[in-house]
Structure formats: structure tokens, C-alpha cells
Amino acid sequence: MTKKLNFPIPELLAPAGSLEKLKTAVLYGASAVYLGGQRYGLRAAADNFNREQMIMAVQFAHAHGAKVHVVLNAFLHDSDFVGLSEYAKDLRLIGVDSVIVSDLGVIQTVIAAGGPEVHLSTQASCLNASAAKLWKAMGVTRVVLGREASLEDAKAIKLASGLEVEMFVHGSMCMAFSGHCVISNYTQGRDSNRGGCAHSCRHEYRIGLSDSEQEKNSFFMSSKDLEGLRQLKGYVDAGVDSLKIEGRMKSVHYAGTVTRVYAEALAHYAEHGNFLSDRLEEWASELRKVHHRAYTEASLIKPADESSIHNGRDSEGVESAVAGPIVALTKDAMVIEVRKKFRLGEELELVPFRGKSQTFTANRLRTLSDNPLEETKPGSLVKIDLIPGAAEHVLVRSTGI
Amino acid sequence: MKLTYFLRPEDDLVALSKSGVHEVLIGSKALSRLGAFELEQMIEAAKKAKELGLKATLLCDALVSERDFSSFKKRLESVLPFFESARALDPGVMQFLFESSNLKLQFVADTGNHNLPGLLAWEKYFGERLERLVLSIELSKESLHHIIPALKTPCELLVLGRILLFHSPRNLLSPLAGEVSQSDWIEATGASEESPHKGFPLVENLQGSFMFLAKDFCLAEQIDDLKSMGLEYMRFDPTGCSSDLAYEVSSTLLSDSPKLAKELWPNPVIRGFYGVNKSDVLFKKLKNPSRDKTHALAEVLDARKGEPMTVKVLDGSSLKLGLAVKMITPEGKIKEFSISTIKTLDGEVLDAAPERSIVTLQAVGSACVKALLLPNF
Structure with missing residues (x-):
């Protein structure tokens, strides 16, 4: 529990795939962010943070009361250790609050180097109190539980181990026990546990059952996305210390929207001691406005069953409605980086960092040279007349889904 | 080098002992990922193996959630007296065995244990109780050369058998199986839309769902290399071949011409990453x-x-x-x-x-x- 409030609430840990996403997540209410450096992480295709960006990330986050956790969660071969000790020392120097590690060799190296405190990554598939005790003996201060763990499991593991417990509350999930899938290694020559996961579990397979002549096509290894909104009371009652949102590779819109929903729900709890808000349906609706597969509560209450399989392509069930984030303000306009096309006269929605969204009409669209526009095009910057509440990093959405 | 054999209920222990096998891994449906024994059947197999002079090792390599841990422990405790050694993958199961038994321990250090600092840390933690480290087949020859001599603990490596690609706790085949779904063991094959990958063997059992590579792993031609590194145990997983052939393959692996085992094996094989592991070199191409x-x-x-x-x-x-x-x-x-x-x-x-x-x-x-x-x- 990180905040001293009437009703203490867990840390809300948001993904920060870039400095822009980090700022967005923090401004929308994240109390901590996690990000990757240029090496030792699991998102090789991402931009990731260089040293200068990491310094800025820490400065920005700390200035807003948020912590920064850096992922070093690849499973390393001996040759990958070059520079790790120095890197760990430097992270501490920069002010990083913790590192998230899955490999025992990395844990040992970070501790020996005097690096930041170590949290055990979900990749290590810590599923029981006995394992947590072992990892505590190895020097970790927090375990990020495997996504197979239930809220009851989390409570028992925390009580028995005395460690902080972090659990995923939202986002995509591996179908496999995390860290126990090497499909990409053998089919693509890319080590899934060193950042090369090719997401083979999301593909369609033709299945021939041994006792049947019939073959069936199925996305049988693709999991629905986790949504823990309606189980937040369970997380709090279990004493979960940190609620993690998955998605470093996802958009600014995702980072802002999902963070905002959970931050508002936790703020409601902090004030009232319950999650019985009349905004619950609104929050749930917000979570359907970001890129997602169908949602499931996975194993939070009982082991994930057949209903947790997403038997379809990624794009199904997606209700993306982002127009773009505000990237700058001028004297008379907000400058929006357009992510989805919208037209003159269209109804838009300004999503403030806190509180209800504000609807307005795009009754004047301009290029940055003040030439009038009839419609926008993704990837461009456009000016819309300034309205109250506009600020850099605030999201603007189209309402017509 | 000694041969460790993954025992199946249909195998004949007498024939195995005659083929020169040193150790049998006995796994039950309740305690191991892919063992097919019932608990009582497993105890009988352990007793018989000991009578025949075979080392019987309890395979308890399931990954166990907290909600199942208590019942898992009870089942585990009921069979521990019949074994002198136990092999686990879940660090929690290792910890339980470490604290609550006197058994010698074998740790499955495969996925995620690809470096010496980590392996040395496991060795230090479990101390004298650690009887063996089961190394990952993702380690290259160069890495094995570096790692095996640096460890005090005897090491083991798969030399012939299935390559496990994926393990999920969820039941992924029974939703497709209809009436067959009542079974506690479902087998299938899968072909990915990612051509040309097809023929992946699939299994669903009490421990979840598993996918294997269509080709098996084989280092029969590299056994001399492995000996020179100081590897003490080679493992043979006979899944996919008849018992009679499995005994012949076992004898061959222990013979002066172990490479002939490759010719006997009925499935296509690969050496995986033994020659070199370059599974990180493509990463820079992921970025523009x-x-x-x-x-x-x-x-x-x-x-x-x-x-x-x-x-x-x-x-x-x-x-x-x-x-x-x-x-x-x-x-x-x-x-x-x-x-x-x-x-x-x-x-x-x-x-x-x-x-x-x-x-x-x-x-x-x-x-x-x-x-x-x-x-x-």
C-alpha cells in the first residue's frame, strides 16, 4: 500500500512504452510506471528508453509523486551479461525505484552491484507461497504473480511470504505460463524470453484430434484480455500492493484511458471505502473504447476456463475511438496529433486528466498554417479552436464509434 | 555417461534394466507435467525399479498454483517414502521438498536458466541436497562447455526426445474435442497458419495443455562432445516410439556407436540450438x-x-x-x-x-x- 489515505489504495502501475506514454499515464493518475531500457528487456521491437530519456522519465514521474520501475526481465545467456552490473548501478544513480527481473542470474548481479531493489517479474511464474519464500531468500522485495494466480492466492502468498505482491489488473495475457513458451525460438529463430516473441499463440491453427477424423480451425491458444475492474475490491481485500496494467507496446490513448479508469475507481475507494460508484458502468464503457480483445476475469476468482479463449483475430471486438492527443496549445487553438480521421462539424470529446469527459464540436479545423480543413488525416497535426480544459497530453476522442 | 529414461506405464522395467538404463523418471498425472502413471501404479513402478537396481526418481515437475498447493503437497507426501530423489521445476515445489523431506533434489533448470550466475545461485541455495541440475536444450555447445565444468553439481541434458514449446494451465483441446473431452488425456496435432509449420503434437491433461515441435531433439551424434564437457547424465524421452524400439535406442545411446540411435529413431530430428544459439540476432531487424x-x-x-x-x-x-x-x-x-x-x-x-x-x-x-x-x- 503506497498512499496514506482514509482508505489506503494499492499502487496503480501503468505501462510506459515511451516518454509520451509515461507522461500521459502519470497525468491520468498512475502512481507508478514501468518501462524498458535499451537492453535486457522483453520488447525488442519497442523504442525503449535511452539514458537521457530515462533520467527525464524519473524526473517527471517523481515530480508527480509516481515511481519508476525498469524491466530487466529477459532470460539472459552468459554473453548477455556484458555491462549489466554497470547498468544496474546507473539505474540506481538515476533514481529508478526498482527493477523487474525474472532471471536468477540477473537478480544476483543487480544485488551484487548495489542496483535498485528487485521485483520478481511475472515471467518467473511465481504461483505459490512456497516459491515466494524462496524468491524472498534470493533477495527480491516484491513478486509480480503469474497471471494464473487468483486473488485468494495473492492474499495467501502475501501473508505467508511477507513480500509485496503485484498483480495484473488489465491487459493482454499470455496463454502459456509466462516464461514457459518458446514457440518463437523454434519457429521464427527469435527468443521469446529475450524480447523476440512472435505471438504465435495469436495465430489460427488447424487441429486434428487423435480420436477423430475431423479437423477444426481454431485460435485455441489465444487468450482474451484481462479486465479486473469489477474485482477491484477483491484486490484491495487481498492486500495486493500494486495493480499492473499491461501494454508497453500499446497506444497513448490506451495508456491514458485505462489508467484514468482505474485511477478514478481507486480514488473513489480512497474516499468512500468501496467501489460502489454510479460511474462503474461508465468506467467499463471507457475500457471498451481502447484497443482490446474480448475481456475476461481469467483466473482472478476461479481457474480460467473455456470462456477465456479468444477464438478470433485480434481486430475483433475493437472499439477504438481516439481522434488524437493534444500535443501543444497556441494562443487560440489546441494542436491535435490525429490518430483517427475526423471531419469538420464532428462531435468530439475532451478527456480531462480527472473528471467527466467534455463534448464539443469541431466547428473549425485548420492546418498549422491556418489553412481551413474539411477533414483530418491520421498522422497529421491540426488546430481546433481552444476550449476550457485543454492541456498538453489530454486525449481528444471522436464520440461516433 | 549415465542414461536417464522417462518411464511410461507400458514400458517393461526388466527390459530397460537389461538395456543399461541407470535411472527411470516416474511421473504421475497428478504430480508431473507429462507423466502418465496413476499414483498407486507409480509406487509399484518405483518399487520394482529399485528391485532391479534402477535408480527411481520421482518426477514432480508440475507448476502448482497456491489454490492447489495444499492438495498437491498431500499427494506428494504420500509417495515420497518410495523414492530417494525427486525432480521439480516449480521453485515452490523445490522449496517444499527442500524444507520437508530428506530426498536428494534434481532441479529442472531449463527455461529461464541459461547462465552460470543463475545456475551457481541455485547450486548455492540448495547446497548438498542438490543432486543434479537438468540443463536447458537452448544452451549451445559453447555455453555447455563453459557451464558444466564450472558447476559442482552433476548435470543432465536431453539427448533424444520431444521439444516442449508451450505449456498452458488452461484446457485448450477439450473445448474442441466434444465427447472426447471427458478423457483426462487428449492428444491432437496442430498446423499453424504460419506456413510451413505443421504437425505440432498437442496434449491436454490434468496439468493443462502442451504443444511440442514437430521434430524431436537429438544429440546422439554429439555424445562424445558431451562426455568431454563432463556431462554426467543424458536423458531419453521415448514418447513417439514403441517400447521395444525404446529399449534398443537406449542400448544404442550407451554403446560405442551412439549416433546410430538417430537412425533408429522414427521421427525427424533437429539439434536445436546446440551448434549455436543466435535467437537474438534477428532483434535488430525488428527495428527500422x-x-x-x-x-x-x-x-x-x-x-x-x-x-x-x-x-x-x-x-x-x-x-x-x-x-x-x-x-x-x-x-x-x-x-x-x-x-x-x-x-x-x-x-x-x-x-x-x-x-x-x-x-x-x-x-x-x-x-x-x-x-x-x-x-x-
């Missing part, structure tokens, strides 16, 4: 080199034909009038020019733009969103 911002000064945010170009000055950089720059589009197209105009978004003329500012420059032909401006020395 034209999008490498390491040396970039600014990124183009907006560009329209004939209109000033809008850029964001990147962290730690600045732009100034007269600066010679090179613009690289995401497609790799390069355009060189000097900065002649800098304005704020409100039109105020500037001499320079600091880091993180968004400014407009003069119109530049072929400019496009996400192009990068680099210094042009």
Missing part, C-alpha cells in the same frame, strides 16, 4: 534503422505540400538557424537542407528551438510525418 532516434535532433510531426514543416525537437537536442541537417524518411529516403526558418506554432520567429519544443521550419519537399532530422556534418 530509419527510425533510429539515437542521433536524431528532431522528428517531423506534420508536413503538407507547400506548407511549413512542423517538428518536435527531441530530448537533449536543439535546432538553430543555418544548421545543416539531413532528413531521413521512414522509408529511408534522404534529403539534405539547411534550416532557414524557425517559428513557434503562434508564428513567432525564433533563432533557435530548445529540446522538446514544437516548431515550424520552412517547407521542405518530400518531408513526411515521422521523418527524422539528423545533423549533416
Whole structure:
């Protein structure tokens, strides 16, 4: 529990795939962010943070009361250790609050180097109190539980181990026990546990059952996305210390929207001691406005069953409605980086960092040279007349889904 | 080198002992990922193996959630007296065995244990109780050469058998199986839309769902190499072949011509990453080199034909009038020019733009969103 409030609430840990996403997540209410450096992480295709960006990330986050956790969660071969000790020392120097590690060799190296405190990554598939005790003996201060763990499991593991417990509350999930899938290694020559996961579990397979002549096509290894909104009371009652949102590779819109929903729900709890808000349906609706597969509560209450399989392509069930984030303000306009096309006269929605969204009409669209526009095009910057509440990093959405 | 054999209920222990096998791994449906014994049957097999002079090792390599841990422990405790050694994968199961039994321990250090510092740490933690480290088949020959001699603990490596690709706790086949779904063991094959990958063996059992590579792993031709490294145990997983053939393969692996085992084996085989593990070299190709911002000064945010170009000055950089720059589009197209105009978004003329500012420059032909401006020395 990180905040001293009437009703203490867990840390809300948001993904920060870039400095822009980090700022967005923090401004929308994240109390901590996690990000990757240029090496030792699991998102090789991402931009990731260089040293200068990491310094800025820490400065920005700390200035807003948020912590920064850096992922070093690849499973390393001996040759990958070059520079790790120095890197760990430097992270501490920069002010990083913790590192998230899955490999025992990395844990040992970070501790020996005097690096930041170590949290055990979900990749290590810590599923029981006995394992947590072992990892505590190895020097970790927090375990990020495997996504197979239930809220009851989390409570028992925390009580028995005395460690902080972090659990995923939202986002995509591996179908496999995390860290126990090497499909990409053998089919693509890319080590899934060193950042090369090719997401083979999301593909369609033709299945021939041994006792049947019939073959069936199925996305049988693709999991629905986790949504823990309606189980937040369970997380709090279990004493979960940190609620993690998955998605470093996802958009600014995702980072802002999902963070905002959970931050508002936790703020409601902090004030009232319950999650019985009349905004619950609104929050749930917000979570359907970001890129997602169908949602499931996975194993939070009982082991994930057949209903947790997403038997379809990624794009199904997606209700993306982002127009773009505000990237700058001028004297008379907000400058929006357009992510989805919208037209003159269209109804838009300004999503403030806190509180209800504000609807307005795009009754004047301009290029940055003040030439009038009839419609926008993704990837461009456009000016819309300034309205109250506009600020850099605030999201603007189209309402017509 | 001694041979460790993954025992199946249909195998004949007498025949195995005659083939020279040193140790049998006995796994039950309740305690192991892929063992097929019932608990009582497993106890009988352990007793018989001991009578025949075979080392019987309890395979309890399931991954166990907290909700199942208590019942798992009870089942485990009921069979521990019949074994002298136990092999686990879940660190929690290892910890339980470490604290609550006197058994010698074998740790399955496969996925995620690919370096000496980590393996030495396991060795130090379990101390004298650690009888063996089961190494990962993702380790290359070079790594094995480096790791095995540096460990005090005897090591084991798979030399012939299935390559496990994927393990999920969820039941993924029974939803497709209809009536067959009542069974506690479902087998299937899968073909991915990612051509040409097909024929992946699939299993669903009490421990979840598993997928294997269509080709098996075989180091029969490298056994002399492995001996020279100091490897003490080789493992043979006979799944996919008859018992009679399995005994013959076992004898062959222990013979002076172990490479003949490869010819006996009925399935196609690979050496995996034994020769070299380059499974990280493709990573740099995942990134577009034209999008490498390491040396970039600014990124183009907006560009329209004939209109000033809008850029964001990147962290730690600045732009100034007269600066010679090179613009690289995401497609790799390069355009060189000097900065002649800098304005704020409100039109105020500037001499320079600091880091993180968004400014407009003069119109530049072929400019496009996400192009990068680099210094042009």
C-alpha cells in the first residue's frame, strides 16, 4: 500500500512504452510506471528508453509523486551479461525505484552491484507461497504473480511470504505460463524470453484430434484480455500492493484511458471505502473504447476456463475511438496529433486528466498554417479552436464509434 | 555417461534394466507435467525399479498454483517414502521438498536458466541436497562447455526426445474435442497458419495443455562432445516410439556407436540450438534503422505540400538557424537542407528551438510525418 489515505489504495502501475506514454499515464493518475531500457528487456521491437530519456522519465514521474520501475526481465545467456552490473548501478544513480527481473542470474548481479531493489517479474511464474519464500531468500522485495494466480492466492502468498505482491489488473495475457513458451525460438529463430516473441499463440491453427477424423480451425491458444475492474475490491481485500496494467507496446490513448479508469475507481475507494460508484458502468464503457480483445476475469476468482479463449483475430471486438492527443496549445487553438480521421462539424470529446469527459464540436479545423480543413488525416497535426480544459497530453476522442 | 529414461506405464522395467538404463523418471498425472502413471501404479513402478537396481526418481515437475498447493503437497507426501530423489521445476515445489523431506533434489533448470550466475545461485541455495541440475536444450555447445565444468553439481541434458514449446494451465483441446473431452488425456496435432509449420503434437491433461515441435531433439551424434564437457547424465524421452524400439535406442545411446540411435529413431530430428544459439540476432531487424532516434535532433510531426514543416525537437537536442541537417524518411529516403526558418506554432520567429519544443521550419519537399532530422556534418 503506497498512499496514506482514509482508505489506503494499492499502487496503480501503468505501462510506459515511451516518454509520451509515461507522461500521459502519470497525468491520468498512475502512481507508478514501468518501462524498458535499451537492453535486457522483453520488447525488442519497442523504442525503449535511452539514458537521457530515462533520467527525464524519473524526473517527471517523481515530480508527480509516481515511481519508476525498469524491466530487466529477459532470460539472459552468459554473453548477455556484458555491462549489466554497470547498468544496474546507473539505474540506481538515476533514481529508478526498482527493477523487474525474472532471471536468477540477473537478480544476483543487480544485488551484487548495489542496483535498485528487485521485483520478481511475472515471467518467473511465481504461483505459490512456497516459491515466494524462496524468491524472498534470493533477495527480491516484491513478486509480480503469474497471471494464473487468483486473488485468494495473492492474499495467501502475501501473508505467508511477507513480500509485496503485484498483480495484473488489465491487459493482454499470455496463454502459456509466462516464461514457459518458446514457440518463437523454434519457429521464427527469435527468443521469446529475450524480447523476440512472435505471438504465435495469436495465430489460427488447424487441429486434428487423435480420436477423430475431423479437423477444426481454431485460435485455441489465444487468450482474451484481462479486465479486473469489477474485482477491484477483491484486490484491495487481498492486500495486493500494486495493480499492473499491461501494454508497453500499446497506444497513448490506451495508456491514458485505462489508467484514468482505474485511477478514478481507486480514488473513489480512497474516499468512500468501496467501489460502489454510479460511474462503474461508465468506467467499463471507457475500457471498451481502447484497443482490446474480448475481456475476461481469467483466473482472478476461479481457474480460467473455456470462456477465456479468444477464438478470433485480434481486430475483433475493437472499439477504438481516439481522434488524437493534444500535443501543444497556441494562443487560440489546441494542436491535435490525429490518430483517427475526423471531419469538420464532428462531435468530439475532451478527456480531462480527472473528471467527466467534455463534448464539443469541431466547428473549425485548420492546418498549422491556418489553412481551413474539411477533414483530418491520421498522422497529421491540426488546430481546433481552444476550449476550457485543454492541456498538453489530454486525449481528444471522436464520440461516433 | 549415465542414461536417464522417462518411464511410461507400458514400458517393461526388466527390459530397460537389461538395456543399461541407470535411472527411470516416474511421473504421475497428478504430480508431473507429462507423466502418465496413476499414483498407486507409480509406487509399484518405483518399487520394482529399485528391485532391479534402477535408480527411481520421482518426477514432480508440475507448476502448482497456491489454490492447489495444499492438495498437491498431500499427494506428494504420500509417495515420497518410495523414492530417494525427486525432480521439480516449480521453485515452490523445490522449496517444499527442500524444507520437508530428506530426498536428494534434481532441479529442472531449463527455461529461464541459461547462465552460470543463475545456475551457481541455485547450486548455492540448495547446497548438498542438490543432486543434479537438468540443463536447458537452448544452451549451445559453447555455453555447455563453459557451464558444466564450472558447476559442482552433476548435470543432465536431453539427448533424444520431444521439444516442449508451450505449456498452458488452461484446457485448450477439450473445448474442441466434444465427447472426447471427458478423457483426462487428449492428444491432437496442430498446423499453424504460419506456413510451413505443421504437425505440432498437442496434449491436454490434468496439468493443462502442451504443444511440442514437430521434430524431436537429438544429440546422439554429439555424445562424445558431451562426455568431454563432463556431462554426467543424458536423458531419453521415448514418447513417439514403441517400447521395444525404446529399449534398443537406449542400448544404442550407451554403446560405442551412439549416433546410430538417430537412425533408429522414427521421427525427424533437429539439434536445436546446440551448434549455436543466435535467437537474438534477428532483434535488430525488428527495428527500422530509419527510425533510429539515437542521433536524431528532431522528428517531423506534420508536413503538407507547400506548407511549413512542423517538428518536435527531441530530448537533449536543439535546432538553430543555418544548421545543416539531413532528413531521413521512414522509408529511408534522404534529403539534405539547411534550416532557414524557425517559428513557434503562434508564428513567432525564433533563432533557435530548445529540446522538446514544437516548431515550424520552412517547407521542405518530400518531408513526411515521422521523418527524422539528423545533423549533416
